[in-house]
Amino acid sequence: MLQRTLGRTDRNVSIVGLGTWQLGADWGDVDESAALDALGASVDAGVTFFDTADVYGDGRSEAIIGKFLRENSSADVFVATKMGRRGPQDPAEFTLANFRAWTDRSRRNLGVDTLDLVQLHCPPTPVFSTDAVYDALDTLVEDGAIAAYGVSVETEAEALAAIARPGTASVQIVFNAFRLKPLDRVLPAARDAGVGIIARVPLASGLLSAKYAKDTTFSADDHRTYNRDGSAFDVGETFAGVDFATGVEAAQAFAAALPDGVSPAASAIAWVAAQDGVTSVIPGARNRTQAEANAAAGSLELPDGLDSSVHQIYDEFFRAALHERW
Incomplete structure (x- = not known):
C-alpha cells in the first residue's frame, strides 16, 4: 500500500490505517479474538498505522494492540494513541x-x-x-516517553x-464526503506547515457504506x-453529526454516483485518501472481513466524476446544516 510521511514525525504510514475505537467499546461487543484477527488482517493487507486512545474501553483497545505487537514482533506498525479524556474536561487538568x-x-x-x-x-x-501545554508535550519528547x-x-x-505550533506533528479531524469543511482551510494550512492530517470517521x-435504511x-x-x-460526547463523532435519515438518503445518492459493482464504502475511503494534504484515513473494523475491505480501498482507482458528485451531494444535503458548525 502507498505510504506517506506523517507530518513532522519523519515516519511513513499507510494511506489507509485502522481506527481501533471499535476494539475497545461503544460499537457493540467485539471479542478479543475478533479484534486480534482484525489487526492481523490489516497488517497482512499492508496497513502500517493503528490509531487508538487510552479511553477506548478504558484501555482495552491499547492492551489488545499491545498483545498483537508482542505476538507479531516483526510487524512494522506505527501506533498513535490519545490522552486527555480520562479526567474532568477542565483546561487546568492538562498538566505535565x-x-x-x-x-x-x-x-x-x-x-x-x-509511544510513537x-x-x-x-x-x-x-x-x-496554552503555551504550558505545548511545553509539557515538548518535555515528554525530551524525556523519551513519546516520539x-x-x-x-x-x-x-x-x-x-x-x-501554528512548531512541535505539532499531526492533526486528526473528522473528514469525509459528508463533512467537507476541512478542505477550506485545515488541509491547506497543514500542507504549508508540514503537519500530517489523519482523517477519522471516513464512513460517517x-x-x-450505503447499507443502512431509515429504520436500521x-x-x-x-x-x-x-x-x-450528543449527550455523551460531541455529536460530530456519531454519523459525522448528520441527521440519520438525511444521511441515509445522501448515502444512496453517493452509491448511485458509482459504477455498478463499485463499493460505496471503499470509494468513500479512497476519496478521502486522495485529497491533497491527507496523510492517512482511519476507518474502523470489527472483524477480518471489514479490515480487509477497508485496506483494499488503498489501491482503489476513483471513478470519473466522483469528486464532483461528492460536492454536489454535500451542497444539496449538508452544507446549510453543517458547514459552519465545526
Whole structure:
C-alpha cells in the first residue's frame, strides 16, 4: 500500500490505517479474538498505522494492540494513541504531571518504552492555545516517553491553532464526503506547515457504506444509538453529526454516483485518501472481513466524476446544516 510521511514525525504510514475505537467499546461487543484477527488482517493487507486512545474501553483497545505487537514482533506498525479524556474536561487538568501519568499508562498497555505518537484527545478549546501545554508535550519528547505529539480536534479553529505550533506533528479531524469543511482551510494550512492530517470517521459511522435504511437500529451500547443527540460526547463523532435519515438518503445518492459493482464504502475511503494534504484515513473494523475491505480501498482507482458528485451531494444535503458548525 502507498505510504506517506506523517507530518513532522519523519515516519511513513499507510494511506489507509485502522481506527481501533471499535476494539475497545461503544460499537457493540467485539471479542478479543475478533479484534486480534482484525489487526492481523490489516497488517497482512499492508496497513502500517493503528490509531487508538487510552479511553477506548478504558484501555482495552491499547492492551489488545499491545498483545498483537508482542505476538507479531516483526510487524512494522506505527501506533498513535490519545490522552486527555480520562479526567474532568477542565483546561487546568492538562498538566505535565497528568501527561506523564496518562502516557505511562499507555506505555504499559501497549508494552513499549516510547509511544510513537500521542494526540491530545479533543480537549477543551482553550487547551489548544496554552503555551504550558505545548511545553509539557515538548518535555515528554525530551524525556523519551513519546516520539512525537499531535492533536485530535473537533473544529477548524482548534486545528488551525495547533498547526501554528512548531512541535505539532499531526492533526486528526473528522473528514469525509459528508463533512467537507476541512478542505477550506485545515488541509491547506497543514500542507504549508508540514503537519500530517489523519482523517477519522471516513464512513460517517457506516452511513457511507450505503447499507443502512431509515429504520436500521443499533445495540443500546453502540454510540450510534445513545449519542445521536450528543449527550455523551460531541455529536460530530456519531454519523459525522448528520441527521440519520438525511444521511441515509445522501448515502444512496453517493452509491448511485458509482459504477455498478463499485463499493460505496471503499470509494468513500479512497476519496478521502486522495485529497491533497491527507496523510492517512482511519476507518474502523470489527472483524477480518471489514479490515480487509477497508485496506483494499488503498489501491482503489476513483471513478470519473466522483469528486464532483461528492460536492454536489454535500451542497444539496449538508452544507446549510453543517458547514459552519465545526
